[in-house]
Amino acid sequence: MTQRHIRLNVNGQPREGDASPRKLLVDFLREDLGLTGTHAGCEHGVCGACTVVFDGEAVRSCLLFAVQAEGAAISTVESLADGETLHVLQQSFHECHALQCGFCTPGILMSMSVFLSECPAPTEQQVREALSGTLCRCTGYQNIVRAVQLAATRLAATRLAATRLAAK
Amino acid sequence: MKPPAFEYRDPRTREEAIALLAEHGEAAKILAGGQSLVPMLNLRLLRPEYLVDINRVAGLSFIEVKGGELAIGACTRQRAIERSELVRRTCPLLHEAMPFIAHFQIRSRGTIGGSLSHADPAAELPTVVTALGGRFVLRSVRGERVVSAADFYTGFLSTALRPDELLTEIRVPIPPVQTGCAFMEVSRRHGDFALAAVAVLVRFDQDGRCAFVRLVVAGVHGVPFRSADTEASLIGTKLLPEDAENASRLMAAELEPISDLHASADYRRQAARVLARRALECAALRARSHAEAGT
Amino acid sequence: MKGHRFIGTNQPRLEDRRLLTGAGKFVGDVRLPGMVSAALLRSQEAHARIRAIDASGALALPGVLAVFTAQDLGEVGGIPMRLAPREALQKCFQKPLASDRVRYVGEPLALVVAVDRYVAEDALELIDVSLESLPPVADVELGRGRDAAVLHASLGGNVAEHIVMRVGDPEGALARSAIRLSERFRIQRHTGIPMETRGLLASYDRGTDIVTIWGAAKVPHFNRQILADLLGRAESTVHMIETDVGGGFGVRGEFYPEDFLVPWAAIALGRPVQWIEDRREHMSAANHSREQVHHVEVGVRHDGTIEAMVTRAAHDMGAYIRTNGFVVPERAAAFVPGPYRMRNFLSEVDCVMTTKTPTGSYRGPGRFEAAFVRERTIDLIARELRLDPAEVRRRNFVQPAEMPYNVGTKAFGHDVIYDSGDYPRLFEQALERVGYEALRAEQATARAQGRFMGIGLATFVEKTGVGPWETARVRIDGSGFVTVYSGVTSVGQGMETVLAQICAEQLGVAPEKIIVRHGDTAVIPLGAGAYGSRGTVTGGSALWDAAGQVRDKLLQLAAHRLEVSADELELREGTVMLPGTDLSMTFRELARAALPGQPMPPGMEPGLDISAYYVVKETTCPYGVHVAVVDVDAELGVARVRKYLMAYDIGVAVNPMLVEGQLVGGFAQGLGGALLEELVYSDEAQLLTGSFMDYLLPTSMEMPSQIDVVLTQDAPSPHNALGLKGAGEGGTVAVGAAIANAVADALAPLGIRVTALPLSPNAIFELIRAARKAG
Structure with a gap:
């Protein structure tokens, strides 16, 4: 071989x-x-x-x-993180207590980073569907769903700010 | 759970690929998306001598309309089909079934040809392509042949594909726009293989009577199951709820479902019947609304 | 809690950053120079005599370093019990490698060590094993029979232990009862399934004669003792290191055969040996749990008051008695009464050996099972008497005035005594929050429309803060930093954060400034670990004590140096200061001032380094109410939980956000047990659900989007200074019961009898079919 x-x-x-x-x-x-x-x-x-x-x-x-x-x-x-600054998803996960043991977390973060780039304003149901491809045994997913939605909101705000800046 | 050793080949052209298949025959396995094959390798349920990776073969990934047919390259990712506006417009049944296939992380890599030729009886794509009357283009050094879905599926996890053949393309006749379709499934969890799933296509004539119906069931037999008698029984009806009910009972009576640890044969028969009824009603509703929109 | 600055706040976790950035260190992430990889040859037969094992083919494979069988190990003892050891059970202990007989599919037969895991797995296929089949014992009830093959000859049968817990005169009261009901209940085999499989890395240093093991979890100190005993070494030459742990749930961290084999091989080969369990191994090698059959009889008055309850159960122990295997049947027996007054009660459990994977505790051991049996029985009573299930519960609750309440049963030889609580109050709070009356009205409408909606109630009392003791040490180092050394461990639940909060409260230092060490036996010589929802209660109480002593010492030392009264001083952000003045000393200055030889107040010992022990005299008993709302597609047999409420009285929550996280995560596991998860065996005792294709963990799609948690702090425990009770398992224990009750309620118009889990579509279909046949 x-x-x-x-x-x-x-x-x-x-x-x-x-x-x-x-x-x-x-x-x-x-x-x-x-x-x-x-x-x-x-x-x-x-x-x-x-x-x-x-x-x-x-x-x-x-x-x-x-x-x-x-x-x-x-x-x-x-x-994901930029030096000491956490990525929006990481920060949202931290604030929403969206991880416990943290073993599944890297896979979920990578999955969700792609998901949010395709679906920037997801409904809760869309987040759940996208999330169903990764298993978590600790959190019951509830806080992960919240964290992803929070990250989406924050990313949207960032995009909006960038658009306004560009318009000027 | 590490795969056994194998020789790896990654041809760049279809010619190279089929030449490798001709050379190694049954000792070779084709690696497309790998979403079914690699788990089996990791579990050491398979030990091919050669893996022929077709991911770098040019010209196997496309979605286009050719002469009234939707043509999809065998190595097209399921995710690309799911995203395709062309598929959504020309073949809504296929579009509707895509999200039922596992999860998006699997569909990102999984290919249509891989799923179709793996031939899991509980998989969505073989059932949908059968319902659509799809045809498979198989190539080997001996030439090219085109096999209908009905002839392609020969038994549990087995197909008409010969060891030296490569599935290169799937061709699906584009259903007339007034066709109503529905895909319904019951599984243990979202994304799991179906305990039973049903794909339905319906068209009405100008009098509102059923002129065409296709009903194919997954998860109950070794191959996608189509009941010609059931379909015939619906032709000429208005496909009212009682017609759907009668037809689904007729279909269920013909089934000889498989039993496994997730569901008994009796459960599957019932689930197939219920889903068939619901899918027929749903497809009929859609066909009627197409007809109304068209007039 | 009032007056607290850090306790009771939703402190974001200190663990998160490393775990979010990929910088966490799980056992598989630790790599050592010269490391080699191990794999286990496991029995593919359930019960067989071993004739011969020929490893010559494997040994000839390039890259294979060694193949070890039982013969190579020489005389080695069985793996002992950690909790509740009993004489008779010793006959069923497992040795690290099977020598003459295998008793379950997955039992280790040989250990291969090779250059990497790929080659090690190749080698497994080249070992020739000759087995002579013996009859399997796959069914827990049949396993008791005279015809069943006997697993452990010295036991004389397959019943390893018969548990009896008797309160009052159950038989007499039953005979005198106006109404008697009986039912058979079955709880299926399922288990914890952490997302990280088990794993170990062992390295032996010939010079120091120390063997170091990474990957210890849950109970590293106890495992150090077992390993030292089995290897015939001093404990001080065995060094266990807890890495980040990818979930425990009772299963991970117990002493398994591999916990002996991997260090043993590292010593034998003089090379670091890594073993990372793969998922297929995990399914048959790690402890299973929960499998029980109960025959229940209950006697009630016409008003629904329970006169007597009798349950006779068979508990499936699997093939061997594991470290904590006995916990499950004993707790199941002891916790059937729950929050209800049962003055005449009998619980008998046969602990039956079967040729299946050995069992141990899984989140809520015994209580998940007991809750299912008890709460289904309450609903049976309600149905029989045509009473609202809520009303039957109200009529049977233990009242607050009865606290502390002696149930009359025993766990680990101690009386089960509920320390504090107001069960009726929490119950009414839960019903009000979930809108119980409105749900019943909605259900009536749904039924009129032919839809099947159900509401399920379940209540429970937990037992947390389990003994025997715990340790904590607080040290302020020469740089002024505070380090906590805790005997508890982390299986991913956030212990570091909670301990930092408790220490912060005493020392006035922000939690994120506090360093928390745990799980390294060289750094922390004594500890008990993470089980029985005990970390915060026991580790927190020990820490509260130690940190309090450090606080006092800081104050006194500063007072001495500053020549003021200690009462006037305050601790703020690493400084002891006299408010309103510029008089202060930093922790750094005080640490130096505390060095030996420095001037000290009379009688004060040098050092800012204090250890404390918390000895558990009584466990603490939080309690809860679960309410499930389900919709059932009766044609397809699909039950969907639409809404779920958990009301839980925790006594005092150090970090409510983490408590809620525990409850919701625990609920998800309960949901798995209620609807999805089952370790299915064939009649030949072959495991049929050996992968994630067949063993179905809940995903985000099966979880209801409406989960409501009502966290109350009405009943602090009288048994510790902070009033703490544990949070780890209360999300799980009543879920099977509540969902089963909800499904039964939804399908009540069809007259179905829900007596077993999981409620898969097929199971619900069969229940409806059976009801139609009967009706």
């Missing part, structure tokens, strides 16, 4: 590594690139803890092989 050399972009940085074809992307990110924020919760694509953004789409990194990421642009939870 020959190793392949993989070059990709992770969190805006060019990265590379060697992996055998069967190495799962989640293991490659965690073990070879040291990005342990992405978690493996079930390794059969159900729980969503391993969700990352892959070429703009939220996907399960336990259902992709690292070799498939050759040339791809991937974002993981480590990319």
Whole structure:
């Protein structure tokens, strides 16, 4: 089983590594690139803890092989905060107590970051539907739904401010 | 839960892909979206010698209208179909069924061709494409053939696809605009495989009588189930609630559902019957409103 | 609580930042140089004699370092019980690797160590195991029978223990009762399923002779003791480190076979060994819970007053007695009475060994089961007497004047005594908040339209702040920083924040400035851990004491130095100061002033470093009321919870936001148990729900969008200084009961009998069908 050399972009940085074809992307990110924020919760694509953004789409990194990421642009939870400043989603999760053990949280954050970019003003039902692709065993989801809605409101306000600024 | 070792091939053209399939035959598995295949690999339920990854093959991802048909490349992501305005406009049944497929994070990667050729009897796409009278374009080094959905599904998780063949394209006749459709499903949780699901298409003639009906059920048989007798019984009726009720009973009587740990055969029969009735009523309502809008 | 600055506030969690940014350290995130990976070969048969295990094929695979079987381990003891140990149960202890017999699917047979997990799993497939099948024991009730195969020969049968709890004259009172009702109830096997699977990393240093284990959780100190005993080592050479923990729920952190095998292998190989359980393993290797069958008889007066209740139950222990396995049947027996006066009561439980995964506690152990049995029974009474289910409850509540109330049952050998509470008051508050009368009116309308809407009530009393004791140490270091060293652990519930709040209250330092350490046995020599909703009650009480002593010492030392009276001084943001003056000393100055040899008040010991112990004499008993509103699609058998209310009296909430988080999260698990989750076994005792495809956890779509929490603080516990009671399990215990009652209520026009969980579409379909046949 020959190793392949993989070059990709992770969190805006060019990265590379060697992996055998069967190495799962989640293991490659965690073990070879040291990005342990992405978690493996079930390794059969159900729980969503391993969700990352892959070429703009939220996907399960336990259902992709690292070799498939050759040339791809991937974002993981480590990319969200800007230095000490939390991303709007992270800040909303913090304020709404939308996490407990925090194991599922990175996958949910990555999932929701894609969701909100496509659906910037979601209804509660839309948030619930999007969220149903990631399992959380601690929170009962209620505060996550609130946090996502809060983040959407804040992002909308930011966009509005930016539009007004541009109009001037 | 780590996959067994395999040789990895990632062809760039259809020709290369089918050449690899011709070379390795049953020793090879095609990797498309991988949303069903990779879990099976991780669980070591499958151990192919070769994985032929078709994600980099050019020309397998498209949604377009060709000669009255909606043509979709086999490697088109389910999410792209869900988002497609063209699909929503030309094929509302397909559009309506998309959100029932797992979750958006799965649909982001999962492909239409992968789901159709995996042939899970409880999956939405095989049922919808069967209801729509879709056809599958299969290519191999021996040439190209086109197989109807009805002929494609041969049994539980099995299809007419030969080991050296690649599903490249799905062609779906675009239903006339006055067609009413409905897709309904019951599952344990949102996004789970269906305990039973029903896809219905209905058209009325100028007198408001049922001129065309298609009723296909998922989750109860090894393949998408279509009852010609039930459909025939509805032709010429006004598809009133009692007609829907009678037809769904007729259909249910024909079923020999599977039993598993989520639901018994009896439950599935009942669920299919109830969903069929509701979906027929819903599709009839929509068809009537199309007719009214059209006049 | 009034007069408090930090206690009672919704302090955002101190844990969040690292967890939100991917900087959390879970056990799988810890990597050591030279680390290798372990995988376990597990039995695929439920019950069999082991003839031979041939690992030569696996050993020949490149990258495989070792394959260990029971023979390699030599003489090693069984894994003992942590809670409520009993002599007879020792016969059913599990050894780390099976040597002569396997007794459940998933039982460890061998440990493979390889360069990585991929190769380790390849190696598992190359081990040849020869087994001779024995008859499985899959059914808990049949398992008691004479025909059943016996799992543990020295036990002589499969009933490991027979629990009897008797109050008054149950048989006599039952015989004299005007109305007698009986029913058989079944609670299905299901369990905690934390999102992070278990995992361990062990490393052995030959020089210091210390073995270090990352991934300890829940009870690291107790596990250190077990491991030291099993390895024949001194406790001081075993170093357990709790990492971030991805959920516990009772299941994670107990001492399992792997907790011996991984450190043992690290010592044997002289290399760091990592084992991260995969989800498929987890489903059959981690403790299961909840499976019970109850036969209930109840005698009532015409007005609904309960005269006597008798329940005879079989509890499925699984194949071995686990560390906390006995907790579940004992609590189930002890907590059937709940908040109701039952002066004639009998609870008998057979603890039955079966060839299935061993069982242990899962959030609300025994109480979820007891609540289901009790609250369904109350609704049966209501239906029989044509009374409103709320009215039957009112007529049976223990009254506030009866507090403290001795139930007459026992848990861990102690009398179950409710410490404080006003059950009727909370009940009325809950009904008013949910709009009970309006819901009944809405239900009447729905029924008239042929829709099936149901309202389900369930009440309960919890037992929290479980013993035996807890430790806390508060230290102000030379830089003036406050560090709390706690014996409790965190399984993700926010302990660091709550402890910081309690310490902050005493020392007048903002919680976010306080450093909280826990779970590292080298830093914290003694601790009990996280179970039985005890962290805040026991760890918080010990901390309140320790921090209070530090506070007193700071004041006295500053008073001594500043030559003022300690009574006049105040603590503010790391400074002790005399208000209205510029006289002050910072914590940093005081820490230096407290060094040995410095001038001190007479009799004062040096150091700002104080430890305290909280010994649990009586547990605390919060109580609650749950109300479920469901809509049932009777044709499809689909029950949807539309609205759910939880009223809970916590005594004193240190952080109401976190308490609410516990309750809502607990409810989600209860909802899983009510509608979705079941560990299904075949007749051959094969686990059929071995993945997340078949074991169904609730998603955001199954949760009702209307969840209401009424948190009251009417009944502080008299047993600790702050009046604390625990919050961890009250969201879960009554959910099965409330939802089952709601479904039964919705479908009452069809005459169905709800006696088992989960209420899947198929189950509801069958209930309706059975009612039609009967009716």
